[in-house]
Amino acid sequence: xxxxxxxxxxxxxxxxxxxxxxxxxxxxxxxxxxxxxxxxxxxxxxxxxxxxxxxxxxxxxxxxxxxxxxxxxxxxxxxxxxxxxxxxxxxxxxxxxxxxxxxxxxxxxxxxxxxx
Amino acid sequence: xxxxxxxxxxxxxxxxxxxxxxxxxxxxxxxxxxxxxxxxxxxxxxxxxxxxxxxxxxxxxxxxxxxxxxxxxxxxxxxxxxxxxxxxxxxxxxxxxxxxxxxxxxxxxxxxx
Numbered sequence: 001x002x003x004x005x006x007x008x009x010x011x012x013x014x015x016x017x018x019x020x021x022x023x024x025x026x027x028x029x030x031x032x033x034x035x036x037x038x039x040x041x042x043x044x045x046x047x048x049x050x051x052x053x054x055x056x057x058x059x060x061x062x063x064x065x066x067x068x069x070x071x072x073x074x075x076x077x078x079x080x081x082x083x084x085x086x087x088x089x090x091x092x093x094x095x096x097x098x099x100x101x102x103x104x105x106x107x108x109x110x111x112x113x114x115x116x
Numbered sequence: 117x118x119x120x121x122x123x124x125x126x127x128x129x130x131x132x133x134x135x136x137x138x139x140x141x142x143x144x145x146x147x148x149x150x151x152x153x154x155x156x157x158x159x160x161x162x163x164x165x166x167x168x169x170x171x172x173x174x175x176x177x178x179x180x181x182x183x184x185x186x187x188x189x190x191x192x193x194x195x196x197x198x199x200x201x202x203x204x205x206x207x208x209x210x211x212x213x214x215x216x217x218x219x220x221x222x223x224x225x226x227x228x229x
Contacts, residue, residue, distance in 0.1 A: 042206075043204070
């Protein structure tokens, strides 16, 4: 595809359930980022992949959150035992080489997660 | 705690005026600075980046950086109603492998016809 694709666009889940959010980056982009954006706030960094490995997961709020990128392309963000406070828009971004300096990172349209 | 601060607004300007958006950051090691525009319900899109002190112009947009004051701004000349959006300031301090960004909370700009 031409851009970063995220699915689903909307997800409503019950408290305590498990959810998976998918990100399909721009073809050939080695760097992939997950951010979370709550209403009225700026995006908050969660995790960064360079290729298949998570180079920095310091933004993951707790061990209920986990992400993988097994083949260096598609990434899945996994949230266990969801809580109402997890409700937000989850944004994925990719960039060609990793690092934002001199390199535009392209954001997907996001997945709006609502935990009820 | 690395912080990026923006006035949440809304900043209201008449069509054709200059809109001035401001951002301060706490980490003196910050190396590059980005302005993103985000329309309601949409994803952020990059407008400009700057990493040297001074001004950088691109069309109607000018980014200004003052590292000594830890201040970065975005000027929009000849503002149009289509510029109405939330403007996010983001900072990269360059001391991490991924160069991920720290975002401010955004300033909502309203351009009135």
